[in-house]
Amino acid sequence: xxxxxxxxxxxxLRVQDIEKSFPGVKALDKINxxxxxGTVHVLCGENGAGKSTLVKIINGIYQPDAGEILIDGKxxxxxxxxxxxxxxxxxxxxELSFVPEMTVAENFVMGAWPVAQGGRVNWKQIRQRARQLLxxxxxxxxxxxxxxxLSISDIQxxxxxxxxxxxxxxxxxxxxxxxxxxxxxxxxxxxxxxxxDQGKSVIYISHKLDEIFQIAxxxxxxxxxxxxxxxxxxxxxxxTVISLMVGRELSENYPKESVAAxxxxxxxxxxxxxxxxxxxxxxxxxxxxxxxxxxxxxxxxEVLRALFGLDHYDSGSIRIKGQEVTIRTPEDSISHGxxxxxxxRRRYGIIPIRSVKENVTLARLDQFIYNGRLHRQKExxxxxxxxxxxxxxxxxxxxxxSALSGGNQQKVVLSKWMVxxxxxxxxxxxxxxxxxxxxxxxxxLMTLLAKEERAILMVxxxxxxxxxxxxxIYVMAEGKIRGELQRGDxxxxxxxxxxxxx
Amino acid sequence: xxxxxxxxTVRKLMQRHGILLVLVALFIVSSFINQNxxxxxxxxxxxxxxxxxxxxxxxxxxLIIAGMLDLSCGSVLALSGLLSVSVYxxxxxxxxxxxxxxxxxxxxxxINGLMVTKFKTPPFIATLAMLTMARGAAxxxxxxxxxxxxxxxxxxxxxxxxxxPTPIIFFILIAIATWYILNHTRLGRSLYAIGGNEExxxxxxxxVDRRKMQAFVVNGILVGIAGVIFxxxxxxxxxxxxxxxxxxxxxxxxxxxxxxxxxxxxAGGTVVGAFIVGILNNIMNLIGLNAYLQQxxxxxxxxxxxxxxxxxxxxxxxRTLGSLEETQTA
Numbered sequence: 132x133x134x135x136x137x138x139x140x141x142x143x144l145r146v147q148d149i150e151k152s153f154p155g156v157k158a159l160d161k162i163n164x165x166x167x168x169g170t171v172h173v174l175c176g177e178n179g180a181g182k183s184t185l186v187k188i189i190n191g192i193y194q195p196d197a198g199e200i201l202i203d204g205k206x207x208x209x210x211x212x213x214x215x216x217x218x219x220x221x222x223x224x225x226e227l228s229f230v231p232e233m234t235v236a237e238n239f240v241m242g243a244w245p246v247a248q249g250g251r252v253n254w255k256q257i258r259q260r261a262r263q264l265l266x267x268x269x270x271x272x273x274x275x276x277x278x279x280x281l282s283i284s285d286i287q288x289x290x291x292x293x294x295x296x297x298x299x300x301x302x303x304x305x306x307x308x309x310x311x312x313x314x315x316x317x318x319x320x321x322x323x324x325x326x327x328d329q330g331k332s333v334i335y336i337s338h339k340l341d342e343i344f345q346i347a348x349x350x351x352x353x354x355x356x357x358x359x360x361x362x363x364x365x366x367x368x369x370x371t372v373i374s375l376m377v378g379r380e381l382s383e384n385y386p387k388e389s390v391a392a393x394x395x396x397x398x399x400x401x402x403x404x405x406x407x408x409x410x411x412x413x414x415x416x417x418x419x420x421x422x423x424x425x426x427x428x429x430x431x432x433e434v435l436r437a438l439f440g441l442d443h444y445d446s447g448s449i450r451i452k453g454q455e456v457t458i459r460t461p462e463d464s465i466s467h468g469x470x471x472x473x474x475x476r477r478r479y480g481i482i483p484i485r486s487v488k489e490n491v492t493l494a495r496l497d498q499f500i501y502n503g504r505l506h507r508q509k510e511x512x513x514x515x516x517x518x519x520x521x522x523x524x525x526x527x528x529x530x531x532x533s534a535l536s537g538g539n540q541q542k543v544v545l546s547k548w549m550v551x552x553x554x555x556x557x558x559x560x561x562x563x564x565x566x567x568x569x570x571x572x573x574x575x576l577m578t579l580l581a582k583e584e585r586a587i588l589m590v591x592x593x594x595x596x597x598x599x600x601x602x603x604i605y606v607m608a609e610g611k612i613r614g615e616l617q618r619g620d621x622x623x624x625x626x627x628x629x630x631x632x633x
Numbered sequence: 634x635x636x637x638x639x640x641x642t643v644r645k646l647m648q649r650h651g652i653l654l655v656l657v658a659l660f661i662v663s664s665f666i667n668q669n670x671x672x673x674x675x676x677x678x679x680x681x682x683x684x685x686x687x688x689x690x691x692x693x694x695x696l697i698i699a700g701m702l703d704l705s706c707g708s709v710l711a712l713s714g715l716l717s718v719s720v721y722x723x724x725x726x727x728x729x730x731x732x733x734x735x736x737x738x739x740x741x742x743x744i745n746g747l748m749v750t751k752f753k754t755p756p757f758i759a760t761l762a763m764l765t766m767a768r769g770a771a772x773x774x775x776x777x778x779x780x781x782x783x784x785x786x787x788x789x790x791x792x793x794x795x796x797x798p799t800p801i802i803f804f805i806l807i808a809i810a811t812w813y814i815l816n817h818t819r820l821g822r823s824l825y826a827i828g829g830n831e832e833x834x835x836x837x838x839x840x841v842d843r844r845k846m847q848a849f850v851v852n853g854i855l856v857g858i859a860g861v862i863f864x865x866x867x868x869x870x871x872x873x874x875x876x877x878x879x880x881x882x883x884x885x886x887x888x889x890x891x892x893x894x895x896x897x898x899x900a901g902g903t904v905v906g907a908f909i910v911g912i913l914n915n916i917m918n919l920i921g922l923n924a925y926l927q928q929x930x931x932x933x934x935x936x937x938x939x940x941x942x943x944x945x946x947x948x949x950x951x952r953t954l955g956s957l958e959e960t961q962t963a
Contacts, residue, residue: 441836465838479836482829484896493826494837496819505817547837 141167142204143332144189144301149198151184151356158184160356162198166301166349169330171323173343173364176353177376177627178427178592182336185353186303189334190222191215202301221299223290225306225336231279235272236261239293268292284315291322295331302326303334308342309428320346338376338426340369340631352376373631377594377623385599386575388582392602393417395453396586397469397555399438402447407433408610411447415555415586420577422597423590424626425607431590432474434607435557439471440464441479451555465494468554472544472561474590476537480544483533487525488514490532490543495550513550521546522572538569545576556580558589562596574600594623608632652890652905659909663916670919677798683911684800685710685866685875687904688859689882690889691811692852694903697886698815699824699848700831700895701749701756705741705763706856707878711871712771713737714860718870719774721786730786735857741767742853743846750842764879771872780870790865800862807855812900820847828895884931885910888938910934 144166151159159181166172174182187193189200191209199206202218209215215222229238239261247253261274270292278286287307294302304323308316323346326333337343343350344364351361352375359375395414402411408430415421423431437444440458448455451467458464464471473479482490491514492499499510514528523542525535532543541561548556561577562570577600581587591597597604598621606614606629614629664671689706696702717734721727741763748759792799815821823844826834835841864870889906891898913934917927 439836461836462838462840471836473836478830479833482826482833482896484829485825489822489825493822493834493839496822500819503818505819505822507817 143168143202144334145201145204146185146189147199147201149185149188149195149200151188151193151195158356159188159195162353162356162358164351164358164361166332166334168300168332169327170348171327171333171335171346173347173350174334174336174353175338175343175350175372175376176359177338177594180353180376181356182353183305184356186222186305186334186336189215189301190220190303216297216299219298219300220303221294221297221301222303222305223287223294223307225309227283227286227290229278229286229290231277233278234275235265235278235281235289236274238278238289239264239296264292264296282311282315284311284318287311287315287319288322291326295326295329299331301332301334303336305336306338306428307335308337308339316342338631340372343372344369354378373627374624377627384571385596386571386578387600388578389602390418390581390584392419393584396451397438397588398450398453399434400448400450402434402437402444402449404433404437404442404444406610407442408437408607411612413605413612413615415588417554417584417586418581419602420581420587420589420600422601422604423588423607424594424597424604424630426630427592429607429630430610431607432559433610435471435559435588435590438464439469439557441471465551465553468551469557470494470548470551470553470555471557472541472548472559474560474563476540476544476564481532481540484531486529487518487523487532487535487543488528491517491528491546491550494547498550514546517546517549518543521549521576536566536569538565538572541565541569541573542576545573553585555586556588558587560591561589562591562593570596594626597621597626598623606630652888652902652909656905656909656912659912659916663912666916667919670916675915675919677801679908679911679915680801680804681798682915683885683907684804685859685863686878686881686910687804687885687907688807688855688862689878690885690903690907691807691900692855693879693882693886694889694891694898694900695811695814695824695848696756696852697891697893698828698895698898699845700828701845701848702760702883703742703745703849703852703856704757704760704879705745705767706852706859706882707875708764708767708771709738709741709853709856710860710863710875710878711873712741712767712774712860713857714864714874715771715774715780715870715872717857717861718780718783718786718864721783722780725784727785727788731789731861734861735854738857738860739850739853742849742856746846746849749849750845768872775870775872777872779872781868783864783869787865787868790862790867800866803858803862807858808900808904811903814851815898815900820844820851824848825896828897830896881910884935884938887935887942890942892942893939906938 142165146162146164149159149162162185174185176182184193188195189209191211191214194210200209201207207218209218209220233241236258240257245253245256247256258274265272270288272281272285272289291302307319311319323333335346347364349361349363350367350372352359352372354376394417396417398414400412403409411434413421423434425431433442436442438449438458440460440463443459449458450456451469456467477483482493488510492510499506511528518525518528521542523546524539532540535543562573565573577587589597589601602618604616604621604626605612606616606626608630609632613632616625669675689710692706693703713734716737717730720733721730724730745760745763748754749756789799794802823834823839826837826839827841827844831841863875867874885907886898886903887893887906888909889902889904891902913930914927917930
């Protein structure tokens with residue numbers, strides 16, 4: 132038997148020329164990679180590189196626009212997660228979904244309850260099977276324990292056990308260590324090593340470099356929906372992986388104008404929230420655009436939410452214009468002139484079934500009330516003036532906001548806050564989900580707002596955007612600020628090194 | 634964009650006038666079915682009959698817009714009306730009796746509001762509990778007996794100012810007040826925002842709990858007034874009166890286009906909804922339709938109104954899905 136043949140037989144899963152587009156975005160562009168039997172194959176890349184989309188296609192959640200998937204050399208069509216399961220593919224999601232009231236035994240058979248005569252659920256069989264599984268895997272759980280009484284890492288182990296119990300040969304894990312402690316990571320890795328020894332293939336998504344080099348046999352790096360490189364772990368080192376992950380094209384095309392930094396408007400000292408972030412200290416001056424970079428799960432959004440009063444913080448202090456302030460609700464924050472644009476616009480930004488006008492004036496209704504009565508003419512004038520300034524394109528201010536494009540919705544949300552004339556703007560992924568033209572407009576507005584001597588703190592997952600727009604960037608990893616970079620020192624490698632905890 | 638504008642304007646007109654067209658059609662058909670229908674006497678009668686449940690319906694509309702509801706209004710109406718009658722018999726003062734009714738109903742609704750805002754009880758459960766408690770309190774107060782001989786108290790429900798019956802005057806004033814609150818006050822705007830997207834309302838600095846409390850207080854005032862009119866019309870203090878009125882009120886509100894998913898509803902729509910229900914009841918009585926059959930028809934109409942509401946909501950979502958997807962691809 133020739134060398135080539137053996138290698139081909141080793142390949143369990145092969146992905147060929149997979150493409151996938153979402154409106155306005157090419158998420159995956161001719162993806163090719165293969166996973167061998169008995170190996171752990173790590174997929175890594177920046178936020179939005181396409182890792183999750185790719186594994187969702189392998190797991191049948193999304194359908195590719197083009198390309199094919201081969202298992203054991205045969206082309207398969209995976210049109211649903213059920214189909215994926217029957218092909219021996221199992222996925223352990225980043226956000227574990229489980230029914231908290233369900234017992235350990237029930238969880239093993241969820242969706243595939245063994246049925247006895249007369250349509251009854253066969254409890255005897257369920258318990259037998261579950262007991263067998265727990266014994267085989269040497270897991271110390273009781274059959275009747277409810278999942279809500281277990282920790283996330285316990286449930287993760289049960290999920291993996293469940294996956295292998297149903298003869299999965301390909302096990303996908305999407306950032307499995309994001310929610311568990313270091314000690315549990317070791318248990319997880321032992322389990323993964325055992326799976327490898329059994330000849331199973333594991334696809335492991337992570338951007339934690341230490342982990343990757345501890346567990347991987349092969350590494351595939353994705354960037355902007357393309358495979359940048361795919362190699363055995365021995366041929367790579369951490370610096371190489373970082374430089375492969377970054378290196379997105381930097382366009383010079385940002386409407387950035389430098390503004391002399393004024394007084395300190397926002398200063399945060401040792402802000403901590405258990406389990407989310409710790410000892411966060413930074414400041415933002417008038418006229419500055421300051422970025423917070425970091426990978427998903429680093430705690431960036433959590434810091435902004437706590438500052439805005441959407442979540443509580445445990446300790447630390449917040450100073451606005453040198454005055455220490457207490458912020459418990461968004462009302463507190465807003466009254467101090469600090470507003471937030473949420474990354475989740477549909478959830479926190481807009482009232483979808485109401486008009487542009489009502490959305491714009493929602494945060495400042497008191498301004499239009501005279502003797503308890505809403506001054507409609509003044510309201511209309513204000514809305515038209517601010518929408519013109521923010522360049523909102525809408526058929527009328529009475530149109531439902533949900534009829535507008537994402538970019539225009541975002542500009543309406545900005546307009547809402549501009550009515551309040553805020554001094555400090557917390558922008559969480561301000562250009563997420565909007566098209567290129569609208570992004571440029573948002574950048575221009577940010578520049579304008581900075582020139583008006585407001586302070587802007589921006590969280591973004593897009594490095595080019597941060598590098599293009601910010602005066603300074605703080606980089607977060609695992610709930611802590613790992614470093615601060617000045618505009619002159621911005622490089623994608625420098626930011627990414629801090630973000631992956633190097 | 635222009636297409637979109639035309640499209641949404643036409644749809645909005647259809648939505649608003651759809652219900653009004655139903656009312657007009659019902660009006661015309663009814664006048665042909667029965668000659669007595671169009672008489673001033675009959676029309677005044679309809680207005681008087683629907684006045685109590687419509688006053689309750691305005692309260693429901695205000696609450697439903699904010700994503701809540703009040704199942705307790707029938708019981709609280711009975712309790713507040715009963716205590717009001719009792720106070721009148723003891724003091725002989727109409728104004729005091731009137732204020733007592735409002736105070737009692739507002740008190741019950743503050744409890745509703747506290748359960749919803751402070752203890753995060755779903756409004757359905759909170760007001761269901763109040764439904765039972767208020768009824769029990771009413772029955773306990775008179776030991777299950779009715780209070781008769783209420784004297785001049787009948788003014789509120791049976792009297793007239795100039796030629797207009799008092800209940801209709803209350804009806805009109807409260808319709809205007811509801812319209813004013815919903816369209817011209819900070820409270821109204823906040824309620825639409827809360828029902829439309831509560832999390833976004835919080836993140837916009839709206840004090841959601843305070844607004845919800847205020848909505849319940851307004852509802853309490855309306856329930857109290859309805860309680861006075863009811864006892865006055867039936868010539869007695871009935872601890873067992875007004876059973877099931879909450880459903881009549883909800884029906885009027887929902888048929889009038891108030892969306893159970895929150896964020897949508899108007900005072901005008903509620904008036905139209907109430908007249909549709911009132912005229913249907915009236916014409917079914919005039920032609921002598923079996924009372925049990927009438928119940929089935931009323932139920933079917935609620936079902937149709939909700940199906941219609943879901944249908945228009947689906948169209949809204951389909952229309953906006955483009956921009957939603959754009960949001961998701963990040």
